[in-house]
Amino acid sequence: xxxxxxxxxxxxxxxxxxxxxxxxxxxxxxxxxxxxxxxxxxxxxxxxxxxxxxxxxxxxxxxxxxxxxxxxxxxxxxxxxxxxxxxxxxxxxxxxxxxxxxxxxxxxxxxxxxxxxxxxxxxxxxxxxxxxxxxxxxxxxxxxxxxxxxxxxxxxxxxxxxxxxxxxxxxxxxxxxxxxxxxxxxxxxxxxxxxxxxxxxxxxxxxxxxxxxxxxxxxxxxxxxxxxxxxxxxxxxxxxxxxxxxxxx
Amino acid sequence: xxxxxxxxxxxxxxxxxxxxxxxxxxxxxxxxxxxxxxxxxxxxxxxxxxxxxxxxxxxxxxxxxxxxxxxxxxxxxxxxxxxxxxxxxxxxxxxxxxxxxx
Numbered sequence: 215x216x217x218x219x220x221x222x223x224x225x226x227x228x229x230x231x232x233x234x235x236x237x238x239x240x241x242x243x244x245x246x247x248x249x250x251x252x253x254x255x256x257x258x259x260x261x262x263x264x265x266x267x268x269x270x271x272x273x274x275x276x277x278x279x280x281x282x283x284x285x286x287x288x289x290x291x292x293x294x295x296x297x298x299x300x301x302x303x304x305x306x307x308x309x310x311x312x313x314x315x316x317x318x319x320x321x322x323x324x325x326x327x328x329x330x331x332x333x334x335x336x337x338x339x340x341x342x343x344x345x346x347x348x349x350x351x352x353x354x355x356x357x358x359x360x361x362x363x364x365x366x367x368x369x370x371x372x373x374x375x376x377x378x379x380x381x382x383x384x385x386x387x388x389x390x391x392x393x394x395x396x397x398x399x400x401x402x403x404x405x406x407x408x409x410x411x412x413x414x415x416x417x418x419x420x421x422x423x424x425x426x427x428x429x430x431x432x433x434x435x436x437x438x439x440x441x442x443x444x445x446x447x448x449x450x451x452x453x454x455x456x457x458x459x460x461x462x463x
Numbered sequence: 464x465x466x467x468x469x470x471x472x473x474x475x476x477x478x479x480x481x482x483x484x485x486x487x488x489x490x491x492x493x494x495x496x497x498x499x500x501x502x503x504x505x506x507x508x509x510x511x512x513x514x515x516x517x518x519x520x521x522x523x524x525x526x527x528x529x530x531x532x533x534x535x536x537x538x539x540x541x542x543x544x545x546x547x548x549x550x551x552x553x554x555x556x557x558x559x560x561x562x563x564x565x
Contacts, residue, residue: 215506215507215519215521215522217506217507217509217519218519218522218524220509220511220515220517220524220526221511223524226509234509241511241512242511242512243509243510243511243512243517244509244510244511245507245508245509246508246509246510246540246544247505247507247508247544247547247548248506248507248508249505249506249507250506250507344522426474426475427491427496
């Protein structure tokens with residue numbers, strides 16, 4: 215597995231096995247431990263996946279003039295690469311690339327897949343292969359996904375539901391207090407207290423916790439996350455002000 | 464109870480606890496955010512110039528800042544590196560991560 219930059223998830227390379235440099239933002243990191251063999255100039259962890267070197271052939275008199283081969287004798291560099299490279303495993307080869315498609319970043323290399331995100335062709339060097347036959351280009355692999363994961367989505371839904379429950383609870387409490395006499399009966403006070411605890415206090419705290427837990431600095435926080443945080447934050451603030459006001463009476 | 468590197472903020476509980484079988488990484492604002500990682504799952508461990516320790520497991524990177532002046536942080540870091548070096552290449556017999564001795 216290639217070493218990823220903690221800040222931007224870009225690929226890191228090393229020259230001495232002790233310090234790694236991010237290829238995207240240039241940040242440096244000291245390598246304390248790596249499972250994979252280190253090769254200078256190669257992304258850390260990718261050495262085991264490198265294809266074997268192309269066979270070199272030297273022209274000899276027995277071979278004839280290699281520079282003036284007829285078209286049917288000449289072997290293009292792309293064909294040489296395809297000849298020595300291991301075939302793509304069946305599990306990942308879900309799409310047969312048409313002939314002649316070259317990598318967007320390396321036009322001299324044949325593309326082996328299209329990026330699932332932006333559909334740009336990628337060569338073996340640029341390809342990021344994921345389980346399930348998914349291929350991404352380096353740009354899309356380094357970019358955080360736009361969609362929220364299922365766990366975060368569930369937390370956000372719960373946060374919004376609890377915020378709605380707490381808001382309705384506040385409205386109910388205000389309604390109940392407004393429609394009782396100044397000298398509130400003990401039973402009415404108990405009811406208001408129970409509604410406040412179970413429909414306002416508890417949902418507010420849990421909702422705020424879930425909204426905060428759905429934040430992720432690395433993956434980014436779309437507006438829907440901030441909406442949950444702001445709504446639950448306002449409810450917490452309201453609760454705190456109500457408690458302070460109650461204590462000051 | 465293992466060696467712990469704490470890096471809590473005002474709204475976020477964040478720490479790394481080092482055990483004999485692996486580490487527990489917690490980054491949570493209230494609920495969730497816990498991850499148990501066995502040593503043989505760890506691919507890379509790096510340290511940034513700003514003191515940010517990062518552990519990579521597959522495509523995931525777990526980071527938290529450490530204080531290189533604090534002896535308990537250094538002790539935990541040494542234990543982590545010893546653990547990955549001794550156990551990193553040898554996955555244990557099949558045992559779910561949830562049964563990690565923590």
